[in-house]
Amino acid sequence: MNRGDFQGLARTRLRESRALLKAGYYDGAYYLAGYAIECALKACIARKTRRYDFPDKQTVNDSYTHDLKRLVKLAGLELQRDAQEKAYPGFKVNWDIVKDWTEESRYRTSDRKKAQDLYSAIAGRRYGVLSWLRKHW
Numbered sequence: 001m002n003r004g005d006f007q008g009l010a011r012t013r014l015r016e017s018r019a020l021l022k023a024g025y026y027d028g029a030y031y032l033a034g035y036a037i038e039c040a041l042k043a044c045i046a047r048k049t050r051r052y053d054f055p056d057k058q059t060v061n062d063s064y065t066h067d068l069k070r071l072v073k074l075a076g077l078e079l080q081r082d083a084q085e086k087a088y089p090g091f092k093v094n095w096d097i098v099k100d101w102t103e104e105s106r107y108r109t110s111d112r113k114k115a116q117d118l119y120s121a122i123a124g125r126r127y128g129v130l131s132w133l134r135k136h137w
Contacts, residue, residue: 006043007137010036014123014130021115030110033118034068034101040130041071043137048076066103077136090127097121098129 013036020029045063049055085092098121122130
């Protein structure tokens, strides 16, 4: 997979999440919305890899995670995220919602509010987490 693949998957998973949300399938909507952010972060990590360079093995191994906070660190975006949170409190609210997503959510139920909150935190035009990540992928 390459950066473009991850970018495409992020967009697709968000569209799928929106469709499931509209259809009332809140568990799946929540789960796929989180995967949109995971894919976007992996696109950011891929951007850091220089063409023809052989990537560091530890970074590669560490990238095979679903932990969004770890992926932010691997993407080298912690300082930028902190600055974004300080400059835009609305972004901080959204990141606080997004960072709690886990792949384990596939085994849990989500109600409409929880799924809608996550989707909005990701897709929001003004302070959405995906909009911010697109600047770095």
